[in-house]
Amino acid sequence: MAGNSKRRGATRNAGSKKGASVGTGGHGRKALEGKGPTPKAEDRPYHKAHKAKVRAEKEASKRPQKVARATPRDRTSAASDLVVGRNSVLEALREGMKATQLSVFNRIDADDRVTEIVSLAVEQGLTVREVTKATLDTISDGSPHQGVALEVPPYEYAHPQDLLEAPSPVRIVALDGIQDPRNLGAIVRSAAAFGASGALIPERRAAGMTVAAWKVSAGAASRLPVARATNMVRTLEEYKKAGCFVLGLAGDGEVDLHESSLLDGPLVIVVGAEGQGLSRLVRETCDQVVSIPIAASTESLNASVAASIALYEASKAV
Structure with missing residues (x-):
């Protein structure tokens, strides 16, 4: 019996060993490791969100790209600019x-103007191109172009000292902070009409020789040099050292313009900003501040009108 029990135990043990298998241990570790965050729906190839994304990208590629519309460019910048309108271009x-x-x-x-414009452009070797009205509207930024636009390089300012080299007597009109380019253009036009030597404007916080100023000047800007002063007061002082008298225009001037004794010599006429008039330091630099007599019912004159009257009076005194 004992022998049989032993044999049976042995048989069981043998059977257990025969049926045993190698444990998994670390062999399945890679299968249990994480595969990273779940991709977004639009990044899963078979998801409807991904298909919608692909569809949208295809449609976007077929649409024409928007071209940024050019903004008005100032002729004081390094970019080229436009002169528009038949009279101005001519x-x-x-x-x-x-x-x-x-x-x-x-x-x-x-008309006759357009014919002459094209003829002059060809004579001067310019590129002449025919364009649609929509193209002209865009490049002129909505300004009335009358069918013609001339591309020009940036305005070339003179040096303030260059204005002293004009034939005697020197007549300079200085603009103390004029903001409206149309006023600047009108003053330049009057200055050229009354034989001025040139115009002086501040380098900052004032109107420059933009297209608007050029157009109002009616071409006078190409005949009359315009200079920019880094410091208006310092430049006026330099003009005084060179022998010029500085005459300021103001409603509360010390004497009437036509009674000034400074009109027949080398002269700098200073016109103040619209509404504000002459700045304090500029006024203190003037040799004399004069006023233009007007009716009591009129508050003041436009800056360009005042400059024109002063330039006319100065031209008579020569």
């Missing part, structure tokens, strides 16, 4: 203003 070409290209409406109703 005056610029007649005066031999540097230009690079003329754009003409391809269905323009040509």
Whole structure:
């Protein structure tokens, strides 16, 4: 019996060993490791969100790209600019203003001005291209172009000292903070009409020789040098050292303009800003501050009108 029990135990043990298998141990570790964050729905190839994303990208690639519309450019910058309008373009070409290209409406109703504009452009070797009205509207930024636009390089300012080299007597008009380019253009036009030597404007916080100023000047900007002063007071002091008298215009001036004794010599006429008039330091720099007599019912004169009257009075005194 004992022997049989032993044999049975042995048989069981043998059977256990025969049926045993190697444990998994670390063999399945990779299968249990994480596979990272779950991809977004639009990144799963078979998800409807991914299909919608692909569809949207295809549609976007078919749409024409928007072209940024050019903003008005100032002629004081390094970029080229435009002179628009038949009279302005014609005056610029007649005066031999540097230009690079003329754009003409391809269905323009040509008159004598347009014929001369195209003829002058060809003579001067400019590129002449026919464009649509929509193109002219865009490049002129909505300004009335009348079917023509002339591309010009940035305005070339003179040096303040250059204005002293004009034939005697020197007549300079200085603008103390004029903000409206149309006023600047009108003053430049009057200065050229009354034989001034040039115009002086501040380098900062004032209107520059933009397209608007050029257009109002009616081409006078190509004949009259315009200089920029880094410091208006310092430049006026330099003019005084060179022998010029500085005459300021103000409603509360010390004497009437026509009674001034300074009009027949080398002269700098200073016009103040619209509304504010002459700045304190500029006024203190003036040799004399004069006023223009006007009716009591009129509060003041426009800056360009006041400058024109003063320039006329100065021209009579020569």
